[in-house]
Amino acid sequence: MAQRKLEKLIDKNDVRIDGRKLNELRPVKIEVGILGNADGSAYIEQGKNKILAAVYGPKEVHPRHLALPDRAVLRCRYHMAPFSVEERKSPAPSRREMELSKVIREALEPSVFVEYYPRTSVDIFIEVLQADGGTRCAGITAASLALADAGIPMRDLVVACAAGKVEGRLVLDLTDLEDKGGEADVPLAFMPNLNAITLLQMDGSLAIDEFEKLINLALDGCRHLYTLQKETLKSKYVAVKEAVEE
Amino acid sequence: MTFSPTVARVKQKRIAELISSGKRLDGRGLTDYREVELEAGIIERAEGSARVRLGKTEVMVGTKIEVGEPFPDVPNEGVLTVNAELVPLASPTFEPGPPDENSIELARIVDRGIRESKAIELEKLCIEPGKKVFVIFVDVYVLNHDGNLIDASAMAALAALLNTKMFNYEVEKGEIKVKPGYTPLPIRNHPVAVTFAKIDDKLVVDPWLEEEQVMDARFTITLDKDGKVCAVQKGGYGYFTIQQILEATKIAREKTEDLRKLVVKS
Numbered sequence: 001m002a003q004r005k006l007e008k009l010i011d012k013n014d015v016r017i018d019g020r021k022l023n024e025l026r027p028v029k030i031e032v033g034i035l036g037n038a039d040g041s042a043y044i045e046q047g048k049n050k051i052l053a054a055v056y057g058p059k060e061v062h063p064r065h066l067a068l069p070d071r072a073v074l075r076c077r078y079h080m081a082p083f084s085v086e087e088r089k090s091p092a093p094s095r096r097e098m099e100l101s102k103v104i105r106e107a108l109e110p111s112v113f114v115e116y117y118p119r120t121s122v123d124i125f126i127e128v129l130q131a132d133g134g135t136r137c138a139g140i141t142a143a144s145l146a147l148a149d150a151g152i153p154m155r156d157l158v159v160a161c162a163a164g165k166v167e168g169r170l171v172l173d174l175t176d177l178e179d180k181g182g183e184a185d186v187p188l189a190f191m192p193n194l195n196a197i198t199l200l201q202m203d204g205s206l207a208i209d210e211f212e213k214l215i216n217l218a219l220d221g222c223r224h225l226y227t228l229q230k231e232t233l234k235s236k237y238v239a240v241k242e243a244v245e246e
Numbered sequence: 247m248t249f250s251p252t253v254a255r256v257k258q259k260r261i262a263e264l265i266s267s268g269k270r271l272d273g274r275g276l277t278d279y280r281e282v283e284l285e286a287g288i289i290e291r292a293e294g295s296a297r298v299r300l301g302k303t304e305v306m307v308g309t310k311i312e313v314g315e316p317f318p319d320v321p322n323e324g325v326l327t328v329n330a331e332l333v334p335l336a337s338p339t340f341e342p343g344p345p346d347e348n349s350i351e352l353a354r355i356v357d358r359g360i361r362e363s364k365a366i367e368l369e370k371l372c373i374e375p376g377k378k379v380f381v382i383f384v385d386v387y388v389l390n391h392d393g394n395l396i397d398a399s400a401m402a403a404l405a406a407l408l409n410t411k412m413f414n415y416e417v418e419k420g421e422i423k424v425k426p427g428y429t430p431l432p433i434r435n436h437p438v439a440v441t442f443a444k445i446d447d448k449l450v451v452d453p454w455l456e457e458e459q460v461m462d463a464r465f466t467i468t469l470d471k472d473g474k475v476c477a478v479q480k481g482g483y484g485y486f487t488i489q490q491i492l493e494a495t496k497i498a499r500e501k502t503e504d505l506r507k508l509v510v511k512s
Contacts, residue, residue: 095350102347102481106463109483186478196485200465202478203362208495211475215488 009181010167018047018175025161025173025221030142030232032149040150042232044142047175048132053142055150057122072117076105078139080128100136107140107160107189107199113153122152133176134162140189140199141225148233157229158198160189161221163214165206170213172221186211188218192226253459261460262446272301272454277497279452282508284401286409294410294431298402301454302392304336307384307402309410309431313373313422314381324371324379328357330386330399337391351481356386356399358477359437359468366407367432373417380412382431393454396466396479397505400439405509407433437476438506439468440498444484449494451501465494469502 009017020026026047035041038054045051061067078100082088093101108124124146126139137160144158164174166182179185184204190197197215206214261271268276280301289295292308316323330353332340345353360366371380384406386399411428443453443461453461462484468477475495480486486494 095345095354098347098350099354102351103479106481106483110485191485194485195487197480197488197491198485200478200480200486200491202475203358204476205362205364205470206475208473208475208499211478211495212492215491219488 008167009178010169010171014169016166016171017177022169022171023217023220025224026175028225028228030145030228032145032232032236038146038150040146040148040152042142042145042149044138046134046138046141046173048130049128049135049138050130051135051138051142052127052129053139053146054125054127055122055143055146055152056125057150058117058120058152059123061119061121066121067119070118071114072112072120072122074105074109074112074114074122074124076101076108076124076126076143078104078126078128078136080131080135084128084131103199103201104136104140104143108143108147108158110196110198111144111154111156111158111191112147113155116153122147122150131176133174133179134187136160136199137162137187137189141229145229145233149236156191156193156196157226157233158189158191159222159226159229160187160199161218161225162187163218163221165204165210165214170210170217172217184210184214186214186218188215188222190219190222192223253456257456258460261457265445265448265450270450271456276448277451277501279501279505280454282401282505284405284508286405292406293412294406294408296402296405296409297389298398298405300392300394300398300401300452302390303394303398303454304388304390305395305398305402306387306389307399307406308387309406310383310385311410311412311431312381312383313378316372316376316379318376320368321376322372323368324366325381326357326361326366326368326384327381328353328360328384328386328403330356330388332388332391336388340388340391351479352395352399353386355396355439355466355468355477355479356384356403358479359400359439360384360403360407363435363437363468363470363474363476365404365433365435365437365470367434370432373422374420378420378422382407382410391455393456393458394441394452396441397439397452400437400468401505401509404436404438407431408510436471436506436510437468438502438509439466439477440494440501440505441466442494442497444482444486444490449490449497451497465491467495467498469498471506473499473502
């Protein structure tokens with residue numbers, strides 16, 4: 001750890017330790033409909049992050065008393081695989097995972113027409129297979145696609161991205177190394193068509209104007225990811241259409 | 247914090263109507279806090295303690311100090327642990343049992359404010375690098391829930407830390423020897439949280455329980471004594487626009503100054 005601190009995360013030409021520019025996202029690969037049993041599923045790779053999301057529902061609620069008379073309950077579990085990080089993580093849900101499950105659920109819920117399916121539940125499972133910073137955001141991007149893949153009516157896709165401050169500079173899409181060595185991290189989730197921020201967290205130390213700039217930087221990242229998200233969803237149906245025509 | 251869909255529709259409508267004309271059901275303006283009462287040093291057994299009353303919301307915080315092991319990545323620093331209990335006597339919606347996601351979220355928001363503003367000089371709490379350090383336990387105890395537990399807990403936690411006394415000690419052959427007298431816990435920053443509720447597309451500060459029950463979304467921003475942002479959390483099932491976030495940040499800046507004076511002078 002002490003050795004790592006000596007390394008510069010950004011060189012004097014504004015090139016980051018992994019070769020990216022300050023406002024550049026990591027390479028992203030997204031797929032939808034990749035799990036057999038789930039009603040909807042998606043897989044995302046963002047840099048070294050590898051994350052699976054699955055959606056089951058709308059279905060009967062278990063236990064029953066949790067059902068709501070006027071809308072579906074959305075439930076979410078964000079979980080990291082024991083082998084996803086450097087040192088083995090206990091598979092029992094940590095306090096961090098409990099908090100993230102809550103904020104991710106609250107980030108996705110504004111997009112779903114929950115009132116269409118009273119007395120049911122829609123269950124979202126996010127499994128982080130490999131983590132390298134920004135897993136909650138990549139998890140949201142994938143989970144929103146999984147919801148769409150499950151055919152659940154939505155107002156918009158939710159897309160998420162983080163921005164932060166590293167060695168005095170404002171950067172997009174932090175890796176784990178940048179997050180740990182940096183000064184601040186601002187994860188944000190967004191519905192571009194509605195101009196609605198559905199998740200916003202921050203830790204670190206920032207002047208108010210820097211905070212504002214980072215929100216805008218993260219929004220730019222979100223808009224970029226949003227086009228990718230839509231293309232992925234469409235390409236699945238293009239593939240089906242081609243198969244039918246053959 | 248606790249989401250309960252059981253507020254009469256009439257009341258929901260009334261709250262929203264009033265807010266859209268700039269008023270609130272309890273007579274406050276949109277950016278007014280309820281009356282804040284603060285007492286420090288009320289539990290003698292605790293190393294530090296404080297009780298905050300925010301209107302009818304009541305939160306007590308006690309701190310305890312123990313000797314423990316440091317985290318391997320920061321062997322020279324003391325350890326901060328924040329925990330929150332939503333005690334069943336505080337609300338009919340609180341159930342006994344292990345901490346649920348609401349109490350974990352509350353604890354983690356308070357924790358982030360203290361940790362990220364580097365409020366405690368943790369590097370002064372090292373006894374033997376890599377082996378022995380002081381562990382500061384901050385336990386948030388909610389006694390009556392009438393909304394905005396976050397701001398009340400953050401204030402009570404800061405007041406309790408400012409009130410915390412450490413026993414004097416010397417290290418003899420790796421053993422800690424307690425000496426007479428106490429010194430205050432070294433504190434260098436004063437983080438204060440301000441929480442907003444969005445109701446009918448308008449922002450209100452310091453939501454009380456009924457407002458929390460009808461709100462679309464919640465937004466908390468924690469500022470340190472230099473006006474820097476050190477923690478942010480959005481909660482609830484709704485959303486915010488960027489304009490609303492920036493407006494909230496501006497209001498929070500003014501509000502934290504008043505609240506901080508109140509906590510620090512106590």
